[in-house]
Structure formats: structure tokens, C-alpha cells
Amino acid sequence: MKRIDELSVNSIRILSADAIQKANSGHPGLPLGCAAIGYELWANHMKHNPADPKWANRDRFVLSGGHGSMLLYSLLHLFGYGLTKEDLMNFRQWGAKTAGHPEYGHTVGVEATTGPLGQGMAMAVGMAMAEAHLASTFNREGFPVVDHYTYVLGGDGCMMEGISSEAFSLAGTLGLSKLIVLYDSNRISIEGSTDLAFRENVQERMASFGFQTITVEDGNDLAAIGAAIEAAKADTTRPSFITIRTEIGYGCPAKQGTASAHGEPLGEENVKALRENLQWPYDEAFFVPDEVYRNYADIASEKAKAEDEWKKMFEAYTVQYPDMAALWNRYHDADDAKKLWDDAEFWAEQEKAEATRSLSGKTINVLAGKLPNLFGGSADLAPSNKTNMKDGGDFAKENYAGRNIHFGIREQAMAAIGNGLMLHGGLKAYVSTFFVFSDYCKPMMRLSALMGLPLTYVYTHDSIGVGEDGPTHEPIEQLAGLRAMPNLNVFRPCDATETQAAWYSAMTSTSTPTALVLSRQNLAPMPGSSKxxxxxxxxxxxxxxxxxxxxxxxxxxxxxxxxxxxxxxxxxxxxxxxxxxxxxxxxxxxxxxxxxxxxxxxxxxxxxxxxxxxxxxxxxxxxxxxxxxxxxxxxxxxxxxxxxxxxxxxxxxxxxxxxx
CATH class of the missing domain: 3.40.50.920 (Rossmann fold)
Structure with missing residues (x-):
């Protein structure tokens, strides 16, 4: 490893350890163990531009192990995303940009709010699905205007959570080759060795899902990590899963490889020992030498060239394909749906008694013709939820242009994938299941609300009206539970007009998710219902x-x-x-x-x-x-x-x- 690379990697470790120690709170194990992974990925393989963090064709990076947030904050600081040294010094403090877990919309460069383990893995799958769908819609020969990867870094905890298996099973089925999972395999959890509760062969599981699997034996070997990432990119038919053997708390003699490195500050003496063990010659907290800052700045400057080239290509694309350029603008226009306000077809009158789930299904099909970026589906219940877009086609490995997503019976992953679709940008996504199964979705709904993502949840069979299926399928407390959630609009409409109003609210929302709670039984049109x-x-x-x-x-x-x-x-x-x-x-x-x-x-x-x-x-x-x-x-x-x-x-x- 070159000296400048070693200094750059160790800068991540030192900044992370210092911030956590100053806050007297945090998780040093992951940043110390994964510093080399983060540096190699961001410096040599990931397409991003710190000068334009929202560039549409950037690669996405999700830190699924959000407890290791100081890894991400250190990278954002060193690469020049606007996080200052003072921000790092205020880690986990009131009003700081450096919250305990990464928060989307709060800190520039954070692609998703993470913390609940496994959810970041599933959101990354959603981002990769969005990339595949948009690429199939917009790309033309010689004009790959949508062409980027989604990287997600998580550990043993993320792989133990069931949501990751749900999401990766679907990702393998769909052949999402632009999804690359980096597995921080340090074999330690809070209670000790993972052998206590987790002895499966993770790679065999991922291979059975349809992933290419790669192993890097030394998590500090930049060349090996880089070769694995390039091998992942070379496989254009499968998503890739890279197991990287790391040492939690790497560099701290008393903590390395132990459970105590996970979730508590190292302690002043151990931070000092870390510096000595890494041969870090600077005693001052939060100090990074100028040569390291210059290295990161030089890399960032090189990264900006990729966006410059993309912009030139996109300009030529708009000339050659003006209709596609206009469509691109519609996909990225937050106000496009407001045109529905005066659209008589959208506000069509209800002619007979119908279930609001059926009325919603009609509305979805009207929307499909008016909002080209509407994209969604159901957890294997589309015939009951009435969520199928009749002329939309099925999103599949053979047809990424399809607009109907078949999530399978995976409600938890479905909701998180929906978040990923919305985080990616360019789409108006919806997901659907029976209302009683909103319990499966609720943790991911909570993140929708926390991140301010206007994802639409379509929940049908809204009450005891479910009938013969009995109490297991009849929601009782679910509506009150969703109403208790901050920043979530919960609509339970009585007829077509209120159903249309609910969809209008959902489609025009910019920062609040919506739950539509719809009936199985027929409801008559109500005189007096209105906008x-x-x-x-x-x-x-x-x-x-x-x-x-x-x-x-x-x-x-x-x-x-x-x-x-x-x-x-x-x-x-x-x-x-x-x-x-x-x-x-x-x-x-x-x-x-x-x-x-x-x-x-x-x-x-x-x-x-x-x-x-x-x-x-x-x-x-x-x-x-x-x-x-x-x-x-x-x-x-x-x-x-x-x-x-x-x-x-x-x-x-x-x-x-x-x-x-």
C-alpha cells in the first residue's frame, strides 16, 4: 500500500475514533474495520462528484450498518462534501449534521437514513431496480444516460435480519447486475462471536439467490478489494456479493476483534494506543495532514470529470432525442401531477356501488396514462389490491421497462424497496398489500416518514368487512397505529371522489408518504363528497x-x-x-x-x-x-x-x- 493511501485510510480511522471519543457515544468498530473498504470504493471505483452530490447519474452508496456512521461522515468530510471538522467534533450533539445514524435530507451525501439493520440492504435493492427501469426507458444506443451502480455496505447483523434475505431473493430473481453488496464479515455482534447464533454459510445463501459471490480475505488489502469490485462490475447478468474479512475495531490493540469494539468509545488510553499502533504521528485530535487533504481533493477533482462528460453526452442526447429529453423533464418534475386538478377523466364520477379498492384500481390506470413515471406493485396480491397497470407490462429480468412490480410475498422488503425507489429519484412509486399486513411494513413506513419520502402505500381489505377470512385478516388496531406516526397521511375514503382525492394528495406530495386504506366491500357513491x-x-x-x-x-x-x-x-x-x-x-x-x-x-x-x-x-x-x-x-x-x-x-x- 502506498504511503499516501495508508495515511488516507488511517485518517478515516483517526477521525472516527476521535469523534466518538469526544461525544462519549458511538460505534467505532465498523469505521475502524471498514476504513480501507470505504477509501478504495470511493477513491477508485465509485462514480460521484462532491461538487454536485445530487448528480442524477452518480453511483449510490448506502451504509446499511448505520451505527457505523462515522465511516460515512469521515468520507464526506475528507472528500469535500461540505462536512467540516467542526461538524465531526459535534458528532451526536444537538443540531449537528452528524447525527448518531445517517439521516437522508439532513446531511449532504447521505443517500438513505439507516440504522435499523437490514433496511439499508433492501433500500439498495430498490435503488438498483430504479436504475434498471430508468435505463430501459431512457437509454439509446451511444447514450447511456442512466448507467450507474448501487453499492451497499453492511455486516453480520444486516445479514441476520430477515428483510435482507427477502430483498436479495428478489434482487437475484431480477438479475440486478448493477447492485454490489459489500459484506463486512467481522464475525462479531454485541453479545460476542456470531457463532452464538449465526453459523450459516452466507455465501452459499447468496449464491442460491442468484448472486455472484466473491471473497476478499484481508479487509485491509486495497488491491484485493479493488479487484473484487471490478469483478463484480464485470458480471452483467447477476448482482454481486463481496464477502470481506475484516477485524472489528482494527488498529486498537485492546479492542480489535472483540465485541467491546462495537458500540462504545474506545477510551482515551485506547485512542492513544490506536495512534501508536497505526504509527499515526500526530497527537492532536481531529488532525489530518495537508497531504491527505490534497490527496482527497485531487481524487474529487478527477471524479468531477465524469459528470462533465455525462453532461456533454446528455446535451447531445437532448438534440438527437428531444422527445426523450422532454420525458426526462417530466420524470423529474415534482409538480407534474398537479395538472390532475382540472382533469375530468381523473375525477370521473362513480356510477355504481363499488369497493374503494376497485375505485383505486381504476384511478391507478388513469394515472398510468398521465404520469409516465408511475411504478409499483403488490406483495403477490395485485388481483385483490387492484394495483395492476393494465398496459404497463411486468418488471422482470427480461423486461426492465415493465411498470408492474411483482414483489412476491415479501411485505417487509417491498416497503423498504419502495423507499429505495423514491430515494433514487425520477419515479412515483407505490406498494401494496392487505391492510392487516401493514404490520409487516411499519418499520419501513416509519423510515418513509422520517426521510420525507412521498411513497404511496395501498392497503386494501380495511376492516371487519374482510369477513370470512376471520380475525387473522381483519385489521382492528392498525389504523390507529398508522395515524400515530408523524408525517404520514392516512386516507380511508368513502367513495370514488374521496379515493381520487387521496391519490391526488399522494401524487402531489413532496415530503409526506401516504397510506390509502381501502374497502373490500362495495360502497355507494356519497352525495356531498367532494375535493x-x-x-x-x-x-x-x-x-x-x-x-x-x-x-x-x-x-x-x-x-x-x-x-x-x-x-x-x-x-x-x-x-x-x-x-x-x-x-x-x-x-x-x-x-x-x-x-x-x-x-x-x-x-x-x-x-x-x-x-x-x-x-x-x-x-x-x-x-x-x-x-x-x-x-x-x-x-x-x-x-x-x-x-x-x-x-x-x-x-x-x-x-x-x-x-x-
Whole structure:
């Protein structure tokens, strides 16, 4: 290894150890063990430009082992991405750009928020799928305008998590040759040797998924690491999995190769010993010699040339293929979907009673003709979820141009892959399954919300209306759980207009994911439903003057509330019905608007929803009541369950009467 390369690698180690020690918090093991991997990849193989971190054709790098964030922060600092030495010194402190785990949108150069192990692996698969789909759409002979790799670095923990197997099984099936996985195999987890719980042959598993597998015996051998990366690139039919044997906490005599190197500062004496063992001649914390900074700057300058060449090619591409250039601009135009506001076809009237899942399916097919970058699918449930784009074709190894993704029965990986699709850029992605299985998706949904990714989740079979499949398939608490998540819009529409409004909100959102919660059973079109649904809650059926009571409902129960209103009006009571398809959007409205819909003076309120009562207290208050379900369902026809569990107009009317 050249002296300058050795100094450059050790700079990563020293900066990481110093930052973690100063914070008295962090994970030094991965940065020390993987410093050579990071340097070799970023310096000699990865296509990136620190001067333009969002360049569309850059290679993507995901640190799936997000606990090792100081590896990434050190690379970003040394390569000139804008992280200063002061940022490193403020690692894990209030307001710092260097959070404990990498956060997308918070720190320039971070491609994905990582930390929950395995999710970064799956998001990388999504990025590679996006690259393949966009390349098949835009590339022309002599014009590879989309041509880049996705690299992901993770360790034993990422490989133990089931989500990585789900995602890699799909990646192998799809033959995503632009995906390169770097496996930090240090054989240590928090409790000790991985032999305690993890003795499988990981490479054989990955080979069975359809990956090329490569082994590097010495994680400090830059030449061997580089040769492995180039061998991975040379395989154009399979994704590649590179096992790199590393030593956790490398360079620290008392910690190297031990579990204690994983998740705690080395300690002052051990940091000093690290310097001595690495023959690092500088005692000053956070000190990097000028020759190292010059080396990184020279590399970064060379990296910029790749973008310059791409820009020249793209300029020629726009001249030769002006229609494709215009399409490219649409794919990358965040406001393109706003044109749907005045589109009569999109807002087509509902002609008969239909399930909102079917109405959503019709909307998806309208969207497919108007938003060319719509891309998504289901976890093996497209016929039930109604998510298939009829003329979209199937995304497959043989046809990356297909727009319908078949995720297989892999809900966890599906949600994370959806995040990866959105992180890549250029696509409007959706994923889908039964609503009760949103439990499988929730950790990845949480990252969608945390990263501000407008990914759309299509959840069907939204209540006890599932019927005969019984309590295992009937969601109860799921809606309240999703509503509790910050920065997630949860829509449960009552008819076509509200379903269209939900899709409009999802497609025009720039920083909030959306969950559409849709019925299995048919719902009649509701007089009074309108684009006001975009306010989250609105008056769908009113009375003259001040109401005596207010009924609030969502989805299939809006119709039940309207029928109850008729019963009560016949008794001389004035009733207002409020449709509440999205509580999050309603809560964001002005105080004046909320007062106009739910006047504080009207205390008699009843919420009707065939799911948990949790959360409705915010709207019915101490004086109100709910017609909800706070126990598991049963196996019977859906219509019978609604009657048995009290979701009838007469029972709702009786509940209102009890307030007088």
C-alpha cells in the first residue's frame, strides 16, 4: 500500500475514533474495520462528484450498518462534501449534521437514513431496480444516460435480519447486475462471536439467490478489494456479493476483534494506543495532514470529470432525442401531477356501488396514462389490491421497462424497496398489500416518514368487512397505529371522489408518504363528497342551523352515519355528518376551518368507524361516544359482522340518542 493511501485510510480511522471519543457515544468498530473498504470504493471505483452530490447519474452508496456512521461522515468530510471538522467534533450533539445514524435530507451525501439493520440492504435493492427501469426507458444506443451502480455496505447483523434475505431473493430473481453488496464479515455482534447464533454459510445463501459471490480475505488489502469490485462490475447478468474479512475495531490493540469494539468509545488510553499502533504521528485530535487533504481533493477533482462528460453526452442526447429529453423533464418534475386538478377523466364520477379498492384500481390506470413515471406493485396480491397497470407490462429480468412490480410475498422488503425507489429519484412509486399486513411494513413506513419520502402505500381489505377470512385478516388496531406516526397521511375514503382525492394528495406530495386504506366491500357513491376531502375532514351531509349532534365517520361507515342521520331527523333532531378520510390533513387546517366543521359548542358527537376507538377522543371529546371495535373480529360474512358488532344505522342512532 502506498504511503499516501495508508495515511488516507488511517485518517478515516483517526477521525472516527476521535469523534466518538469526544461525544462519549458511538460505534467505532465498523469505521475502524471498514476504513480501507470505504477509501478504495470511493477513491477508485465509485462514480460521484462532491461538487454536485445530487448528480442524477452518480453511483449510490448506502451504509446499511448505520451505527457505523462515522465511516460515512469521515468520507464526506475528507472528500469535500461540505462536512467540516467542526461538524465531526459535534458528532451526536444537538443540531449537528452528524447525527448518531445517517439521516437522508439532513446531511449532504447521505443517500438513505439507516440504522435499523437490514433496511439499508433492501433500500439498495430498490435503488438498483430504479436504475434498471430508468435505463430501459431512457437509454439509446451511444447514450447511456442512466448507467450507474448501487453499492451497499453492511455486516453480520444486516445479514441476520430477515428483510435482507427477502430483498436479495428478489434482487437475484431480477438479475440486478448493477447492485454490489459489500459484506463486512467481522464475525462479531454485541453479545460476542456470531457463532452464538449465526453459523450459516452466507455465501452459499447468496449464491442460491442468484448472486455472484466473491471473497476478499484481508479487509485491509486495497488491491484485493479493488479487484473484487471490478469483478463484480464485470458480471452483467447477476448482482454481486463481496464477502470481506475484516477485524472489528482494527488498529486498537485492546479492542480489535472483540465485541467491546462495537458500540462504545474506545477510551482515551485506547485512542492513544490506536495512534501508536497505526504509527499515526500526530497527537492532536481531529488532525489530518495537508497531504491527505490534497490527496482527497485531487481524487474529487478527477471524479468531477465524469459528470462533465455525462453532461456533454446528455446535451447531445437532448438534440438527437428531444422527445426523450422532454420525458426526462417530466420524470423529474415534482409538480407534474398537479395538472390532475382540472382533469375530468381523473375525477370521473362513480356510477355504481363499488369497493374503494376497485375505485383505486381504476384511478391507478388513469394515472398510468398521465404520469409516465408511475411504478409499483403488490406483495403477490395485485388481483385483490387492484394495483395492476393494465398496459404497463411486468418488471422482470427480461423486461426492465415493465411498470408492474411483482414483489412476491415479501411485505417487509417491498416497503423498504419502495423507499429505495423514491430515494433514487425520477419515479412515483407505490406498494401494496392487505391492510392487516401493514404490520409487516411499519418499520419501513416509519423510515418513509422520517426521510420525507412521498411513497404511496395501498392497503386494501380495511376492516371487519374482510369477513370470512376471520380475525387473522381483519385489521382492528392498525389504523390507529398508522395515524400515530408523524408525517404520514392516512386516507380511508368513502367513495370514488374521496379515493381520487387521496391519490391526488399522494401524487402531489413532496415530503409526506401516504397510506390509502381501502374497502373490500362495495360502497355507494356519497352525495356531498367532494375535493374538500383534501382538507382531511369536511361536512358531507349537513342540517339547517346549528346541529344538535355531529356524526363523524370514515370509509364504509360514512354511509352508515348518513342513514343514522335520516332516522334521527325523522325524530326532529338536527344532525351533521362529517366525513373524516384523513385526520392528519384535518389537524393541519386552520383553527377557523376546524371550528366551522366541528363547532366547540356542539358537544354531542359520535364517531363511527369499524376499527379501534383509539384516537377518536380527540374529536368527540369527553361528552361524546364512539361506535367502534376494540376487540378482534370473527369469521363470518362481512355483512353479518357489521350487524353483530353494531355498525348499523339504528345502533348509531341509538348511541346519539343516549347523549340527549
Amino acid at each position: 374538500e376531502a383534501l382538507k382531511g375532514g369536511y361536512i358531507i351531509d349537513d342540517c339547517a342551523g346549528t346541529p344538535d349532534a355531529i356524526l363523524l365517520a370514515s370509509g364504509s361507515e360514512v354511509g352508515c352515519a348518513v342513514e343514522a342521520k335520516k332516522i334521527l331527523e325523522a325524530e326532529g333532531k338536527k344532525i351533521r355528518v362529517v366525513s373524516m378520510p384523513c385526520t392528519e390533513l384535518f389537524d393541519s387546517q386552520s383553527a377557523e376551518y376546524k371550528e366551522s366543521v366541528l363547532p366547540n359548542a356542539v358537544r354531542r358527537r359520535v364517531a363511527v368507524e369499524a376499527l379501534s376507538s383509539f384516537g377518536w377522543g380527540n374529536y368527540v371529546g369527553l361528552d361524546g361516544k364512539t361506535v367502534t371495535i376494540d376487540h378482534f373480529g370473527a369469521s363470518a360474512p362481512g355483512k353479518v359482522l357489521f350487524e353483530k358488532f353494531g355498525f348499523t344505522a339504528e345502533h348509531v342512532a341509538e348511541t346519539v340518542r343516549s347523549l340527549f
